[in-house]
Amino acid sequence: MEREFMEYDVVIVGAGPAGLSAACRLRQLNEELTVCVVEKGSEVGAHILSGAVFEPTALNELFPDWKEKGAPLHTEVSGDDIYLLKDNAKAQKIPGLFVPKTMHNEGNYIISLGNLCRWLAEQAEAMGVEIFPGFAASEVLYHEDGSVKGIATGDMGVGLNGEPKDSYMPGMELHAKYTLFTEGCRGHLGKQLIAKYELDKGKEPQHYGIGIKEIWTIPPEQHKQGLVVHTAGWPLSESGSAGGSFLYHIEDHQVVVGLITDLSYSNPHVSPFDEFQRYKHHPVIAQYLQDGTRTAYGARAIVKGGLQSQPKMSFPGGLLLGDNAGTLNFAKIKGSHTAMKSGMLGAEVVAQALADGRKSDDLTEFASAYKDSWAWKELHQQRNFGPAQHKWGNLLGSAYAFIDINIFNGKLPWTLSDPKPDHAQLKPADQCPKIAYPKPDGKLSFDKLSSVFLSNTNHEEDQPCHLQLKDKDIPIQVNLAKYDEPAQRYCPAGVYEVVETAEGEKRFQINAQNCVHCKTCDIKDPAQNITWVAPEGTGGPNYPNM
Incomplete structure (x- = not known):
């Protein structure tokens, strides 16, 4: 069945902070531009997960009157506690x-990033942006000259066997003069674009972490609204891993x-x-959680390679923005403000190109606009933190x-290297x-299963598996034999299991309906055999306020 198509000046893939900021900025610059945002979640914010301590720098630029407009920034940071956990007690x-001064949070807010994105979507729609939640961008479309033409949304109503069901509906093509890819960390279309245009040529490999988060309602006497707690050390130090934790006191106990x-x-x-579960038993953390009630759970990979790992962000017909391009500031454990700024810069470059009558160009001028911004300067200051x-x-x-950072302000005359990709680290x-x-x-x-239940994750079960194996034999023949199949443990949602058949053979089972779209499997699989x-x-999680 032939797909229908719609034409826009700009199509944006992903209704996160970068994409929505780009949409708003485009309409601020030219209210005649036709702008469309597609979002795979059931609603804007359904797939958004972040800590989140939010730095309002970019929001101040985008909407200086955000307080009057009712932006959901309700809890200002009142204090920072940082601990080194030496052991379990x-x-x-x-x-x-x-x-490090990047960890100080004066003037920042503890927020739900999902709720901020919902508010940004309201502002965008009020300006005339069209937003289509529930439509996953599944394919990049190209012109004959190789430039990006737009995207196609996924077909609906395809069975597990790949055949159309009675409910079959073909996807829609969305054509644009420029397409902005703001899918968040490890975007699956962004991954394809990086490979096609060799955007990461000469760059360090990208690096990642997996963030697992819960929301708790706790007794009022244990609550200290505005307090930010960060820790390093145990339990990860015990297992030879790196990372850190957060506990933020928001409103409503x-x-x-x-x-x-x-x-x-x-x-x-x-x-x-399991590292996260035992971490909550440490007295520094348990003092706040005891006698409380867990109300939400979720997980998401974060991108943390910094400037050394950022790909070229422009290509013919579009831009790669936000965490899709690795703009998170890992030294601050914050990426929303830099993602928003990259989206705004992208909008400004695109709006000017359209005003000049250009379309489907490689907007190479974005690189200089980005390098002149405070976002790039901030990331340059912290470039050595992750390595x-x-x-x-x-x-x-x-x-x-x-x-x-504190003494030399990030101006030491060298840049540390981190050349080994995460998937190649396993012994x-x-x-x-x-x-x-x-x-x-x-x-x-x-x-895991009771946790996934709290994420409100749901997928149509009779559909092709969205976790694709390049070689179905590798999980058992290679990964199980050499690494005890780590997918059983790195996945925070119980998607992957090794089960024994009645004949005593081992089989790799994928419970795709449990997937919370964190992308960890796509990143950490040692054979790079899993493609999300x-x-x-x-489909996926339905986070109310993560």
């Missing part, structure tokens, strides 16, 4: 004087709590989910960061100690 509070595990870990027995953490670990890496399982994770107690710690593609629109 001991901790050392770090004096503010010795904390709620806290958000999470753990970021660096995906550069080498022990295939590591389970980021230092990988090279020397959390403690010595943070000491280096203190000297580099054979028989060379690494096994980890005996404690069983969940149902009070502070929980199992977009399932039917509306």
Whole structure:
């Protein structure tokens, strides 16, 4: 069946902070431009997950009157506590004087990024932007000269066998003079564009972490609205991993709590989910959570390679923006403000090109606009933070960061290298100690399935699996034999299992309906055998306020 098509000046893929900021800025610059945003979640914000302590720099530029407009920034940071957890009971509070200045949060807000995106979508629609939630961009369309023509949304009503069902509806083609890809970390179309145009040529490999987050309602006497708590060390140090945690006190006697595990870990027995569960038992954290109620759960990969890993962000007919291009500032553990700024810069470059009568060009001028911005300067200042953490670990890496950022303001005359990709870090399982994770107690710690239930994840079961194996034999013949198949543990949603058949043979099982779209499998699989593609629109988590 032939697909219908619609034409726009600009099509934007992904209704996150970068995409929505770009949409708003385009209409601010020229209210005659036709702008469309497609979003694979069931609604704007359904797939958005972030810590999130939010720096309002970009929002101040985009909407100086955001307070009058009712932006959902309700809780200003009132204090920063940073701890080094030495083991499962001991901790050392770090004096503010010795904390890298990027970790200070005066003037920032603790927010739900999902709710901020919903508000940005309201502003965009009021300006005339068309937003289509529930439609997954599944394919990049190209002109004959190789430039990007737009995108096609996925077909609906295709069965597990690949055949159309009675409910079949072909996808829609959206054509544009320029297409902006703002899919977030490890966007599956962005990944294709980077490969097609060799946008990462001469760059360091990208690096990632997996962030797992919960929302709790806690007793009023344990709540300190505006308090930000960060930790490093245990439990990740015990398993030879890197990363850190957060616990933020938001409004309504709620806290958000999470753990970021660096995906550069080498022990295939590591389970980021179980590391997070035992972390909540540390007295520094348990004092806030005890007698509370867990109300939400989710997980998402974060991009943390920094400037060294950023691909070229322009190509014929479009731009790669936000976390799709790696704009997160890992030294701050913040990426929303830099994503928004990249979206705004992209909008300004596109609006000027359209005013000049250009279309489908490679907007190479974006590179200089980006380099002249505060976002690039901020990322340049922290460029050595991530590599230092990988090279020397959390403690010595943070000491280096203190000297580099606090004393020299990021102007030391060298840039550290981090050339080994995360998926290549795993050692054979028989060379690494096994980890005996404690069983969940149902009070502070929980199992994967009850957690996924709280993410409101849902997929149409009778559809092609969106977790595609390049070689179906690798999980058992290679990954199980060499690494005890780490997908069983790095996935925070119980998607991957090794099961034994009645004949005693091992089989790799994919429970795709559990997938929370975190993309960890696409990143960490040691054989790079798993490719995440977009399932039917509306599939995945339905986060209310993550």
